[in-house]
Amino acid sequence: MSNGTKYWTWHMAAGVVLLFLLGLHMLVMHMGGSVHLFAPHGADAVSMENSQWRDSKICFAISYILLLGVGLYHGLYGLRTILLELTLKPALAKAVTAALVIVGLGLFGLGSWAAWAAHTVALVGGKG
Amino acid sequence: MGGTHRGAGGREGIAMTQTKATRQIHFHVTRYNPEKDPKPYVQSYKVEVSEGMTVLDGLHWIKENLDPTLVWRYSCRMGICGSCGMLINGSPTLACNTQILHLSQSAITVGPLPNFEIIRDLVPDLLSMFEKHETVKPHIIRDEAELVDRRGEFYQSPEELEAYLQFTYCIKCGCCMGACPTLATDVRYLGPMPLTALERYNEDSRDEGFALRKGMAGGDGGAFSCHYAGECSRVCPKGVDPGKAIQLLKRKLVLDYLHLANKKKPCKKLEGPGQGKLLPNMTAPARTIPE
Numbered sequence: 001m002s003n004g005t006k007y008w009t010w011h012m013a014a015g016v017v018l019l020f021l022l023g024l025h026m027l028v029m030h031m032g033g034s035v036h037l038f039a040p041h042g043a044d045a046v047s048m049e050n051s052q053w054r055d056s057k058i059c060f061a062i063s064y065i066l067l068l069g070v071g072l073y074h075g076l077y078g079l080r081t082i083l084l085e086l087t088l089k090p091a092l093a094k095a096v097t098a099a100l101v102i103v104g105l106g107l108f109g110l111g112s113w114a115a116w117a118a119h120t121v122a123l124v125g126g127k128g
Numbered sequence: 129m130g131g132t133h134r135g136a137g138g139r140e141g142i143a144m145t146q147t148k149a150t151r152q153i154h155f156h157v158t159r160y161n162p163e164k165d166p167k168p169y170v171q172s173y174k175v176e177v178s179e180g181m182t183v184l185d186g187l188h189w190i191k192e193n194l195d196p197t198l199v200w201r202y203s204c205r206m207g208i209c210g211s212c213g214m215l216i217n218g219s220p221t222l223a224c225n226t227q228i229l230h231l232s233q234s235a236i237t238v239g240p241l242p243n244f245e246i247i248r249d250l251v252p253d254l255l256s257m258f259e260k261h262e263t264v265k266p267h268i269i270r271d272e273a274e275l276v277d278r279r280g281e282f283y284q285s286p287e288e289l290e291a292y293l294q295f296t297y298c299i300k301c302g303c304c305m306g307a308c309p310t311l312a313t314d315v316r317y318l319g320p321m322p323l324t325a326l327e328r329y330n331e332d333s334r335d336e337g338f339a340l341r342k343g344m345a346g347g348d349g350g351a352f353s354c355h356y357a358g359e360c361s362r363v364c365p366k367g368v369d370p371g372k373a374i375q376l377l378k379r380k381l382v383l384d385y386l387h388l389a390n391k392k393k394p395c396k397k398l399e400g401p402g403q404g405k406l407l408p409n410m411t412a413p414a415r416t417i418p419e
Contacts, residue, residue, distance in 0.1 A: 003347075004347050005382065085310075087313075087316065
């Protein structure tokens, strides 16, 4: 099996997951306050209390990390496709791929650490 | 050209005459001789056009009456051979299939197919397309012994034929390749014609070559490089839908990767409708024309 099929299949799958998670994110951010969806502390969905309430839930922490992962993969793979269509020399194409993998993993690590830290802080009541 | 036609009645004095109205159309033709010209340029000709004349007829008229140095490629003059693919009024199509007055009442532009090197004037170098075509193994792949054995035939139902029939209408004219915006920027991309040929054999129930072709189909320059602009399907003079072939190919590759593909066995060799016995060895029919 060529890597092209594998990467493209995951690219499409990430797009579908992204659609669902972004939909959820938009719903919570823009409608959560008015209908009290995942926002039990008042009408402001992005208030500190509501944010901490969501951060304390493990499912939200996981969804943030998942959103970050699929967003990075989908976006960076798309960027790689565009760059490789500039008909780069093979060595340069490999360097571009390596650079994007490093950037992606770095951002994923940083974002995941932040999401998990927010979760643990929220669990102890914002005193971390 | 144009004007009066003499009928083929054969009897003296009864010759029928028919006068066709003519109109002057400006042909703006791309000219290029790589041995002399630094780059292609446009030369204009006034052509006497009557109803029913094709762009190919117009080019012949120019060659016979105005400029014998004009070069283009053609053969059958009836949309079968695919030799006269050109960029006519900005759209890749067959010159023999395109009537001048259907395009314009005043001027048309004629150029060589884009995305190919120019050999001269309106003649593109189609070698790159045929080299890519060859790499996708565009032929039935099966057990060699089965293919060599002359007895019997591969049974294929009408539904199985329908699955790939339209892709067999491709005449390799290169119009889809000339229209493809992906190919314009990425020369490594196989292009619509080779990928359609690849899918045509993948869909053929007699074929067992998917495993051999999928590396090429899913690799760099394969089906996933297609951006689905759809121009290939729009311009195809034979009504083939290469865009659809490429999407079907993508689906097949993804399902295969996910192990969700329908594992269809290739059709069996039968010796007659509904029969399971081998036919006797076939011999050549006796000569019907006396020596």
